[in-house]
Amino acid sequence: MNEFTLWDIVRNLLYAVPWTLLLSAIAFAGGGFVALILLVIGLGSNKPVRVAVKLYVELFQSTPLLMQLFLVYFGLPLLGIDVSAWLAAGSCLTLYSSAFLTDIWRGSVEAIPKGQWEGSSSLGLHYLAQLRLVILPQATRMAIPPTVGFLVQLVKSTALASIVGYHELTKTAQILTNATFQPFVIFGAVALLYFLICYPLTRWSRGLEKQLARQY
Amino acid sequence: MGYEFDFGALLQYLGFFLEGTAVTLGLTAVASLVGTGIGVAGAAAVGSKRPWLRKFVAAYVELIRNTPFIVQMFFFFFGLPSLGVRLSALAAAALAMTINLGAYAIEIIRAGLEGIAPGQGEAALSLGLGPLPIFGLVVLPQALANVYPALVGQITITMLESAVVSQIAVVDLTHVADFIQSRNFRSFETYLVVTVIYLLLAIGLRRLLAFAGRGLFAGRVK
Numbered sequence: 148m149n150e151f152t153l154w155d156i157v158r159n160l161l162y163a164v165p166w167t168l169l170l171s172a173i174a175f176a177g178g179g180f181v182a183l184i185l186l187v188i189g190l191g192s193n194k195p196v197r198v199a200v201k202l203y204v205e206l207f208q209s210t211p212l213l214m215q216l217f218l219v220y221f222g223l224p225l226l227g228i229d230v231s232a233w234l235a236a237g238s239c240l241t242l243y244s245s246a247f248l249t250d251i252w253r254g255s256v257e258a259i260p261k262g263q264w265e266g267s268s269s270l271g272l273h274y275l276a277q278l279r280l281v282i283l284p285q286a287t288r289m290a291i292p293p294t295v296g297f298l299v300q301l302v303k304s305t306a307l308a309s310i311v312g313y314h315e316l317t318k319t320a321q322i323l324t325n326a327t328f329q330p331f332v333i334f335g336a337v338a339l340l341y342f343l344i345c346y347p348l349t350r351w352s353r354g355l356e357k358q359l360a361r362q363y
Numbered sequence: 364m365g366y367e368f369d370f371g372a373l374l375q376y377l378g379f380f381l382e383g384t385a386v387t388l389g390l391t392a393v394a395s396l397v398g399t400g401i402g403v404a405g406a407a408a409v410g411s412k413r414p415w416l417r418k419f420v421a422a423y424v425e426l427i428r429n430t431p432f433i434v435q436m437f438f439f440f441f442g443l444p445s446l447g448v449r450l451s452a453l454a455a456a457a458l459a460m461t462i463n464l465g466a467y468a469i470e471i472i473r474a475g476l477e478g479i480a481p482g483q484g485e486a487a488l489s490l491g492l493g494p495l496p497i498f499g500l501v502v503l504p505q506a507l508a509n510v511y512p513a514l515v516g517q518i519t520i521t522m523l524e525s526a527v528v529s530q531i532a533v534v535d536l537t538h539v540a541d542f543i544q545s546r547n548f549r550s551f552e553t554y555l556v557v558t559v560i561y562l563l564l565a566i567g568l569r570r571l572l573a574f575a576g577r578g579l580f581a582g583r584v585k
Contacts, residue, residue: 209519209565211526213537214558221550225366299429306431310530317434330441338430338438345429 151327160336163319168344170305170315173237175298178244185249187278190256200249207246212307215239220311236308244301251297255290256282292359295352299345306341316340370552376543383539384560390453390535391522391568394460398521399514401461402468403507407498409473420469427466433527435459440531456528456535464521471513475506508580515572519565526561536560 189200207215220235259282267281309318320337324330373380408420427435439462440455450458479502487501507514529538540557544550 206562209523210558210561211523211537213526213529214554214561217540217554218551218558221544221554225551303429303431306433307527309433310527317431317437320434320437324441329445330437331443331445334434334438334442338426338434341430341434342426346425349425349429 151323151329153332156323156327156329156333157336159323160316160319160333160340163314163316164340164344166313167302167305167315170236170240170308170313171298171302174240174244174301174305177237177241178248178301181241181245182248182252185245186252186256187275189249189253190278191274204246204250207243208250212239212243212304213310215243216307216311232308232311232313235311236305236313240301240304240308243304244297247297247300248294251293252286252290255286255293258289259285288359288362292352292355295348295355299348299352302345302348303341368552369549370556372547372549373543373552373556376539379539379543380536380557380560383534383536384564386453386534387522387525387536388564390457390460390525390528390533391518393457394464394521394525395518397461398464398468398518401465402472402514403503405465405469406472406476406506409469410476424466424469427463428470432459432463432524433530435463436527436531452528452531452533455531456525456533460521460525460528463524464517467517468514471510471517472506474513475510476502478509479506504580508576511576511580512573515569515576518572519568522568523561523565 185200185203188196191197216235216239219239220230220232223230223235263281263285264277267277272280305315306317308315309321312318316337320333324333327333405420405424408416411417436456436459439459440450440452443450443455483501483505484497487497492501525535526537528535529541532538534542536557540553544553547553
């Protein structure tokens with residue numbers, strides 16, 4: 148049997164880091180795209196649509212991510228779609244992050260004083276132009292710090308993808324533990340790697356928040 | 364489409380669902396009570412004059428908040444035995460949830476303490492109260508009332524995140540679902556039902572805690 152040195156463990160864990168980052172990036176980009184659409188239709192004047200968007204957000208925030216993963220992983224095959232761990236984790240985390248980002252961004256838009264809507268409307272701008280030219284540029288400044296903060300939550304959430312068999316950092320740690328019987332070292336190192344990814348984001352988010360507070 | 368949904372097949376497992384729900388709620392209750400206690404103690408320590416204590420609390424909060432809960436739980440359950448600390452799955456789950464919630468509670472309660480005007484403490488001091496009664500009777504109740512909604516939100520998140528404890532074989536609601544779907548092969552129906560149970564638990568927990576808060580803080584909770 149091969150002996151695993153500490154360097155072997157660390158090296159294998161480092162190989163897994165890009166997969167955690169990639170899954171986070173896909174979920175963030177996909178989620179951001181879906182959230183933007185939901186934001187635009189959810190702020191419109193159509194009441195049933197507004198309520199539907201609110202329910203969508205509430206549903207994802209009030210059920211465990213693990214259940215959402217299982218439903219996608221076991222549910223899609225019933226519709227005849229073959230689900231790989233990639234597809235399940237990617238699509239599920241995309242929907243999950245879209246719900247949270249919709250919530251964060253809607254909060255920023257709602258913090259814009261009503262006069263901005265009324266003023267731009269009196270200039271003859273229609274809904275989409277109001278959003279694009281007046282509201283969103285102002286709301287974006289407010290939305291950036293909590294969005295970066297959510298990124299931390301998203302990176303941590305990708306650890307659950309290990310349960311449906313997606314090979315990222317946590318899954319690799321479990322495999323390594325089974326091979327080496329050194330759970331203390333391995334899970335300690337994994338926690339440290341997550342920390343090295345997340346802590347700079349936390350600091351960045353906090354810095355942006357302070358910057359914003361000074362401007363107002 | 365050849366698949367027919369059959370939710371009736373789940374009825375015979377009602378007892379399992381109830382047991383799983385009880386375990387999930389029990390773990391959440393322990394984590395909430397002890398975690399809030401850690402939150403109060405930690406938030407008080409942030410304002411202490413001892414730099415090593417402040418640094419220790421800050422390190423604890425940052426370490427927990429910037430690592431995934433599942434990794435923390437694996438560390439407690441699989442890692443601690445290497446140090447000679449052997450925990451049952453249930454104890455490891457309770458410990459991980461408590462330590463996790465404690466870190467978030469410190470942040471929340473610290474923000475609440477910062478929001479209390481210094482005049483409150485000064486007024487209490489001028490009435491002859493000592494440092495402990497000033498904190499416990501004057502400053503802390505107001506701070507807790509202000510941040511209570513955030514605390515309730517965090518407790519709900521802890522309850523939802525506890526689904527992960529099924530991975531170390533704690534027989535919670537999710538573990539019950541895993542077990543049932545391995546017997547009847549109706550994975551989609553089983554997980555859908557359990558998801559709805561979690562949803563109802565989350566809504567119910569928020570309502571219950573909001574109700575309790577109105578009693579605890581006598582109309583001070585906004």
